[in-house]
Structures are given as structure tokens and as C-alpha cells.
Amino acid sequence: MASAGILESPSAERNKGPIYDTVLAPIIFPRVMENAATEGRKMISVLELAAGCGVHTIHFASSFLSANEGWNVEWHPSDPDAEARASIDARVQESKLGASIVPANGWILGVSGGTACGDGHRGKDDAGSSQHGTDGSADAYAQHHDAFDLALCVNMIHIAPWEATLGLMECAGRVLRTGGMLMCYGPYKVGGTAAESNLRFDQSLRSRNASWGVRNLEDVTEVAKSHGLEFVESVEMPANNLSVLFRKV
Numbered sequence: 366m367a368s369a370g371i372l373e374s375p376s377a378e379r380n381k382g383p384i385y386d387t388v389l390a391p392i393i394f395p396r397v398m399e400n401a402a403t404e405g406r407k408m409i410s411v412l413e414l415a416a417g418c419g420v421h422t423i424h425f426a427s428s429f430l431s432a433n434e435g436w437n438v439e440w441h442p443s444d445p446d447a448e449a450r451a452s453i454d455a456r457v458q459e460s461k462l463g464a465s466i467v468p469a470n471g472w473i474l475g476v477s478g479g480t481a482c483g484d485g486h487r488g489k490d491d492a493g494s495s496q497h498g499t500d501g502s503a504d505a506y507a508q509h510h511d512a513f514d515l516a517l518c519v520n521m522i523h524i525a526p527w528e529a530t531l532g533l534m535e536c537a538g539r540v541l542r543t544g545g546m547l548m549c550y551g552p553y554k555v556g557g558t559a560a561e562s563n564l565r566f567d568q569s570l571r572s573r574n575a576s577w578g579v580r581n582l583e584d585v586t587e588v589a590k591s592h593g594l595e596f597v598e599s600v601e602m603p604a605n606n607l608s609v610l611f612r613k614v
Contacts, residue, residue: 371452378420387602388600398433400542416449419457441513442467442469474531514545526576595611
């Protein structure tokens with residue numbers, strides 16, 4: 366039984382293992398650790414945007430610490446939803462990871478943000494636009510420029526307005542160090558089409574909110590490029606999802 370304040374996300378529970386085992390552990394963490402080591406650092410700084418209820422936060426941070434003795438991480442979870450942030454902080458306290466995971470912040474990406482914890486706990490369709498937070502402008506992120514080795518965004522792009530993706534890329538372009546990486550996980554169209562299940566999912570999303578939908582990968586990478594983020598690769602994941610990797614140049 367979950368502790369008070371902790372929300373659950375079945376989808377996050379399902380994909381936390383594949384994301385860490387297939388992408389973070391073998392591809393991303395070695396690259397950002399190598400960059401840090403060249404600067405004499407044994408700590409990496411991670412910004413997790415649209416962190417949802419904290420399932421990924423705990424799994425990714427604890428797995429990194431267990432697998433990399435002598436290294437530390439400063440993990441910054443972020444979500445525009447106050448209930449999600451409370452859940453993240455409760456999970457951190459329960460897991461005794463407060464030395465490595467800072468309290469969740471309420472940054473909003475673009476006009477409105479997104480959350481990966483949309484499994485029925487909240488009835489709002491505005492994905493955080495009613496919350497108060499950071500909007501992605503240069504002034505808002507000034508104190509975080511060039512601060513992070515890695516930015517993560519899981520299952521947000523398709524369940525938020527396109528403006529949230531614009532804000533995501535603007536944010537990542539500003540806060541990542543040179544050589545830092547961005548990973549975006551979720552369903553995508555490629556060349557305007559996708560697996561049949563993702564096309565049905567796209568129709569379902571748009572019927573719920575006309576500003577949502579499965580995005581074209583080419584559109585996402587073009588926005589990323591405009592903010593100094595070069596496309597590195599896309600990794601096929603279970604359930605017709607992709608992990609899309611970018612690098613700050």
C-alpha cells in the first residue's frame with residue numbers, strides 16, 4: 366500500500382526498467398560520466414522534466430548510484446503539477462535518497478507543462494497550465510544555464526500542447542552543458558506515419574484534447590536543432606515507443 370501522498374503510475378512502472386537497462390545504463394550515463402571525468406568531476410547533474418509521480422526519479426537515481434561506486438548524482442525532478450511534486454518528494458523521503466535528489470520544482474514548459482503521471486489520479490486536462498511555474502524564457506532559466514549533464518523527458522510530448530515541446534527544447538538548449546544530453550521517450554510518427562497502435566493512440570489523444578497528439582519525429586528534431594541540440598540516435602523501445610537522444614553542441 367502506498368504511503369500518504371504517493372501517487373502510482375502503472376505505465377512508469379512498466380517502462381522504468383527498459384529505459385534504464387536499454388538506454389540510460391549502456392548509452393547515456395557512460396557518455397555524460399566521461400564528459401564529467403574530463404573536468405575532474407565524479408558527480409553528474411540531471412534534470413528530469415515532467416517527472417510525474419516519481420517512479421522514474423527513484424529508479425533511475427538509485428540504479429545509477431548502485432551501479433557506479435564512487436560517483437554521485439544531483440537529481441532535479443520537475444513537474445508542473447503540485448500533487449505530482451508532493452508524490453516525488455514523498456518517494457524520495459521514503460527511499461532515503463534526499464542526499465542525491467533535490468526537492469521537486471514546478472517548472473512549466475511553454476504555455477503549459479506535461480506530466481507523466483496521467484493514470485487517472487487527476488481530472489485536469491490542462492496538463493499543468495493552471496499551476497504557477499517557470500515558462501521557459503531566458504530570464505527564468507538564467508541561474509541554470511550550462512548546469513546539467515543530462516535532461517530527461519518521459520511521456521510528455523504527446524500529452525501536452527506543442528508549446529510544451531517548444532519550451533522543453535528551449536529549456537534543454539539553455540540548461541545543458543556543452544556535450545550534455547537530452548533523452549525524450551514516448552511514441553512518435555516517422556515520416557508522418559507510425560505503427561497502427563500509435564495511430565489509434567494519436568486519434569484517442571486528439572479526441573480528449575485537440576492540442577495533444579503523437580508528434581512527428583522530424584518536427585521534434587527540427588525544434589531541437591534550433592536550440593543547439595543535435596540529433597544523436599533513436600532507440601526502439603517496447604510498445605512501439607522510441608528513446609530519442611540529442612546532444613548539446
